[in-house]
Amino acid sequence: MALLSLPLFAAQDNIVLVAERNSPALTKLLTHLNNVTSDFSYQVSTTDKPVSITSDDYVIAVGAKQALHVDFSKYPKRIAVMLTAKQAEVSDMASAIFIEPPLGRQLKLANLLVPGNKKLGLLVNNEQDKINVFSTLTDTEKMMLKVVNIEEYDNINQALFHVLKDTRLLLGHYNNEIYNAKNIKNILITSYRQRKVLIGPSRAYLKAGSFSTTFSDLSHIALRIIEVVKHHKNSGQWLKADYNPHYRILFNSQVARSLNIRILDEDFLKQKMGES
Numbered sequence: 001m002a003l004l005s006l007p008l009f010a011a012q013d014n015i016v017l018v019a020e021r022n023s024p025a026l027t028k029l030l031t032h033l034n035n036v037t038s039d040f041s042y043q044v045s046t047t048d049k050p051v052s053i054t055s056d057d058y059v060i061a062v063g064a065k066q067a068l069h070v071d072f073s074k075y076p077k078r079i080a081v082m083l084t085a086k087q088a089e090v091s092d093m094a095s096a097i098f099i100e101p102p103l104g105r106q107l108k109l110a111n112l113l114v115p116g117n118k119k120l121g122l123l124v125n126n127e128q129d130k131i132n133v134f135s136t137l138t139d140t141e142k143m144m145l146k147v148v149n150i151e152e153y154d155n156i157n158q159a160l161f162h163v164l165k166d167t168r169l170l171l172g173h174y175n176n177e178i179y180n181a182k183n184i185k186n187i188l189i190t191s192y193r194q195r196k197v198l199i200g201p202s203r204a205y206l207k208a209g210s211f212s213t214t215f216s217d218l219s220h221i222a223l224r225i226i227e228v229v230k231h232h233k234n235s236g237q238w239l240k241a242d243y244n245p246h247y248r249i250l251f252n253s254q255v256a257r258s259l260n261i262r263i264l265d266e267d268f269l270k271q272k273m274g275e276s
Contacts, residue, residue, distance in 0.1 A: 019062040032222035096241035100174040110199040119146040121167035172201035220246035
């Protein structure tokens, strides 16, 4: 008879998305989480609609700006998403999923889209930026780059001239001091005058005129959240804060037509990028 008193089902672990305010992106992320798995229960906590959180819950801080209505230090199972690698350095989370694509992946994509023997041009804005970029690359990948430091020139135009000289293309990395609203038009015009494309640095620059980039959308973020949570649940260990391994490849077809560049099949590209 004692068996009758046992619960038929074990209680589900709870995942709480925490953000300053509700948004369409937050709603879509919740939908994607439900689509990935029903193994967990899900809640959303915002400033105007907070929910009760326990220390057993997996707490997901959504966005670079942390919500002030939650003291994240009280919750050991805390994960940050939709923030940059640089922002994650000071986020004090158990794990994190960076929003930007890793430069090594962008480099592999660029090498496949515009093959050749010449190097790929890369702008950095100072020596520390170069050190940070190189820390994420293999020695082989570093050898594929012609790096130009903007600090060593009078202006970005001079740096652009030198980085585009004898290179196949311009590889953009996630640096708002270089790739911003003030500079992007000039960077693109100068590049395309020399029939060189910009790869990256992110999806936001495709509309401006970048040729291609890898991009992790909300479905990819949801999938990675579940992977990080399940890994911890099963092993007691956290996956390190890192870039999202799930992604799409996006193209600007108008740029491809203008420069007569063939757009390759996405599955083929992903396969080749995985092999290299």
